[in-house]
Amino acid sequence: xxxxxxxxxxxxxxxxxxxxxxxxxxxxxxxxxxxxxxxxxxxxxxxxxxxxxxxxxxxxxxxxxxxxxxxxxxxxxxxxxxxxxxxxxxxxxxxxxxxxxxxxxxxxxxxxxxxxxxxxxxxxxxxxxxxxxxxxxxxxxxxxxxxxxxxxxxxxxxxxxxxxxxxxxxxxxxxxxxxxxxxxxxxxxxxxxxxxxxxxxxxxxxxxxx
Amino acid sequence: xxxxxxxxxxxxxxxxxxxxxxxxxxxxxxxxxxxxxxxxxxxxxxxxxxxxxxxxxxxxxxxxxxxxxxxxxxxxxxxxxxxxxxxxxxxxxxxxxxxxxxxxxxxxxxxxxxxxxxxxxxxxxxxxxxxxxxxxxxxxxxxxxxxxxxxxxxxxxxxxxxxxxxxxxxxxxxxxxxxxxxxxxxxxxxxxxxxxxxxxxxxxxxxxxxxxxxxxxxxxxxxxxxxxxxxxxxxxxxxxxxxxxxxxxxxxxxxxxxxxxxxxxxxxxxxxxxxxxxxxxxxxxxxxxxxxxxxxxxxxxxxxxxxxxxxxxxxxxxxxxxxxxxxxxxxxxxxxxxxxxxxxxxxxxxxxxxxxxxxxxxxxxxxxxxxxxxxxxxxxxxxxxxxxxxxxxxxxxxxxxxxxxxxxxxxxxxxxxxxxxxxxxxxxxxxxxxxxxxxxxxxxxxxxxxxxxxxxxxxxxxxxxxxxxxxxxxxxxxxxxxxxxxxxxxxxxxxxxxxxxxxxxx
Numbered sequence: 001x002x003x004x005x006x007x008x009x010x011x012x013x014x015x016x017x018x019x020x021x022x023x024x025x026x027x028x029x030x031x032x033x034x035x036x037x038x039x040x041x042x043x044x045x046x047x048x049x050x051x052x053x054x055x056x057x058x059x060x061x062x063x064x065x066x067x068x069x070x071x072x073x074x075x076x077x078x079x080x081x082x083x084x085x086x087x088x089x090x091x092x093x094x095x096x097x098x099x100x101x102x103x104x105x106x107x108x109x110x111x112x113x114x115x116x117x118x119x120x121x122x123x124x125x126x127x128x129x130x131x132x133x134x135x136x137x138x139x140x141x142x143x144x145x146x147x148x149x150x151x152x153x154x155x156x157x158x159x160x161x162x163x164x165x166x167x168x169x170x171x172x173x174x175x176x177x178x179x180x181x182x183x184x185x186x187x188x189x190x191x192x193x194x195x196x197x198x199x200x201x202x203x204x205x206x207x208x209x210x
Numbered sequence: 211x212x213x214x215x216x217x218x219x220x221x222x223x224x225x226x227x228x229x230x231x232x233x234x235x236x237x238x239x240x241x242x243x244x245x246x247x248x249x250x251x252x253x254x255x256x257x258x259x260x261x262x263x264x265x266x267x268x269x270x271x272x273x274x275x276x277x278x279x280x281x282x283x284x285x286x287x288x289x290x291x292x293x294x295x296x297x298x299x300x301x302x303x304x305x306x307x308x309x310x311x312x313x314x315x316x317x318x319x320x321x322x323x324x325x326x327x328x329x330x331x332x333x334x335x336x337x338x339x340x341x342x343x344x345x346x347x348x349x350x351x352x353x354x355x356x357x358x359x360x361x362x363x364x365x366x367x368x369x370x371x372x373x374x375x376x377x378x379x380x381x382x383x384x385x386x387x388x389x390x391x392x393x394x395x396x397x398x399x400x401x402x403x404x405x406x407x408x409x410x411x412x413x414x415x416x417x418x419x420x421x422x423x424x425x426x427x428x429x430x431x432x433x434x435x436x437x438x439x440x441x442x443x444x445x446x447x448x449x450x451x452x453x454x455x456x457x458x459x460x461x462x463x464x465x466x467x468x469x470x471x472x473x474x475x476x477x478x479x480x481x482x483x484x485x486x487x488x489x490x491x492x493x494x495x496x497x498x499x500x501x502x503x504x505x506x507x508x509x510x511x512x513x514x515x516x517x518x519x520x521x522x523x524x525x526x527x528x529x530x531x532x533x534x535x536x537x538x539x540x541x542x543x544x545x546x547x548x549x550x551x552x553x554x555x556x557x558x559x560x561x562x563x564x565x566x567x568x569x570x571x572x573x574x575x576x577x578x579x580x581x582x583x584x585x586x587x588x589x590x591x592x593x594x595x596x597x598x599x600x601x602x603x604x605x606x607x608x609x610x611x612x613x614x615x616x617x618x619x620x621x622x623x624x625x626x627x628x629x630x631x632x633x634x635x636x637x638x639x640x641x642x643x644x645x646x647x648x649x650x651x652x653x654x655x656x657x658x659x660x661x662x663x664x665x666x667x668x669x670x671x672x673x674x675x676x677x678x679x680x681x682x683x684x685x686x687x688x689x690x691x692x693x694x695x696x697x698x699x700x701x702x703x704x705x706x707x708x709x710x711x712x713x714x715x716x
Binding site for chain 1 (some may be wrong): 670680684
């Protein structure tokens with residue numbers, strides 16, 4: 001192994017170890033959509049301009065919020081944030097009242113809790129198909145590149161994608177990038193890059209002398 | 211001639227681009243309508259149905275009363291044992307706290323069981339995309355589902371109940387309860403005349419089997435047995451009425467025919483004795499009940515009970531109805547237990563928080579990066595680079611039309627697939643240009659590029675095909691978009707990019 005490769009591998013391992021420690025201690029940060037949160041529903045009764053509501057939510061709660069239009073006619077809005085205080089709720093309702101005329105008051109608006117979604121619930125549907133794909137790819141690699149040495153091919157095909165995926169999760173947990181709807185796409189992207197890299201790497205390996 | 215050909219291809223690409231990015235607008239009912247099909251967006255990017263399910267309050271009230279009773283009882287015991295040492299009272303308080311904790315743990319376990327059952331039900335119903343979350347504090351379950359023709363059906367089955375029980379016909383006492391039934395499956399038989407009979411087979415647990423063996427000593431469960439008992443009862447009823455009639459007639463004729471009276475009375479006394487025996491039949495009747503419907507049991511084999519769903523029929527609608535009825539029973543049983551009763555608290559349609567404007571901005575950023583790369587291509591490879599870049603724009607336009615017309619759903623994973631395909635195509639173009647420059651023989655360069663790129667992406671193709679075959683919407687979207695992209699890279703570059711470079715060489 002070259003010195004440069006050894007340094008890169010050491011850095012990757014260090015990042016993965018830090019990642020594992022952080023995952024065990026503080027865990028992943030979740031996107032608001034998947035974390036424990038609170039919401040208020042406001043029935044306006046006419047078509048809502050989501051951008052105006054988003055501005056109000058940003059002003060009162062801060063940027064960490066989700067504004068969604070509810071129901072097919074788009075006349076109801078839900079505002080979701082990690083926590084919404086009574087004061088924030090009142091301010092939001094009153095500010096929206098300045099823009100639209102509707103009956104609902106701050107007093108009869110309830111703050112409701114939304115349960116968190118577990119990360120394993122988000123990712124578990126991907127496990128079986130990716131495992132099957134991994135097994136087929138491993139079979140293909142062993143058959144195609146058996147002349148390069150079965151053990152080498154096997155180790156490269158299994159370890160490189162696993163290490164790169166672990167690196168991705170470690171980066172996510174260290175940088176506190178929230179895990180959410182973009183995470184499966186990142187996993188797939190890293191997997192595609194990893195297996196293409198494995199093929200390129202194995203192609204460069206010299207053939208084993210029989 | 212060469213220039214005309216190049217110009218024609220460029221114009222065709224411009225037209226394709228206009229159709230793909232602008233659309234074809236035709237006046238329909240006093241308004242301009244885009245005739246080009248719109249993208250089919252996934253749940254996270256478009257809209258979804260959010261259902262909140264809460265624990266039915268009756269049960270929680272009952273539980274509350276139970277806990278209240280428990281606390282009262284412990285209080286009363288505390289008052290009666292005031293003479294006891296204070297250490298003992300402290301111990302009892304600890305046990306009360308422990309039991310509360312245990313109760314809470316049990317509740318959470320039950321909530322989780324319900325959540326898993328609901329998930330299993332969705333899986334059995336072939337739901338292709340959903341998210342379930344549980345609030346452990348109050349048991350609220352939130353289910354996010356894509357909006358389609360089946361959404362309401364999924365929501366119905368989330369809380370649907372179908373208890374399979376064996377009950378005493380007369381007293382309605384439950385002899386075998388739903389918990390003693392392990393699983394259920396359905397099948398059908400066809401006779402020579404083409405009539406179908408749907409059967410449901412339930413498998414009992416060990417406890418259930420023991421209970422079944424016990425009740426079969428006193429109860430008749432098989433329909434043939436039940437029919438026999440009922441027939442016998444009917445017969446006895448008719449005979450008893452007949453006997454009362456005959457005794458009445460003997461009363462009337464008593465005065466006139468004295469010699470016959472003795473015979474008649476012996477007859478009535480003998481019938482009375484037989485009816486006396488039959489009013490207490492050797493076996494009681496037990497019924498297999500699912501929900502509120504009673505079914506005919508046709509076979510009992512070990513721990514398996516088979517019953518008929520509906521009657522034998524050749525009518526397709528009826529067969530389908532019975533089949534779906536049987537499938538529903540099997541699905542609800544096999545999905546798992548529902549230890550806590552839930553009801554739908556809210557069911558609403560929510561638009562995504564990711565607006566089309568945000569998706570548009572993201573697309574512009576990706577296109578911007580690609581444009582920069584294409585400009586670099588044009589600078590490095592000059593005319594060939596410019597032609598390959600124009601070809602690339604045509605590729606994006608055609609790809610966007612293919613995604614729309616193949617009805618592929620675009621999820622976040624799908625967007626990721628689009629980006630991967632665009633970069634694979636960029637790499638293909640770069641390799642082709644580089645090899646054309648080196649080899650100077652287009653045919654050879656094209657052959658080498660195809661070989662080089664496609665051998666490298668074979669594992670990606672395997673991943674794509676597996677993803678295409680999955681039932682999960684997001685992964686299937688990734689697979690389908692990747693599949694069409696790889697096919698398009700192979701075909702489009704052979705037809706368009708090769709022609710461009712060939713014309714340039716000439």
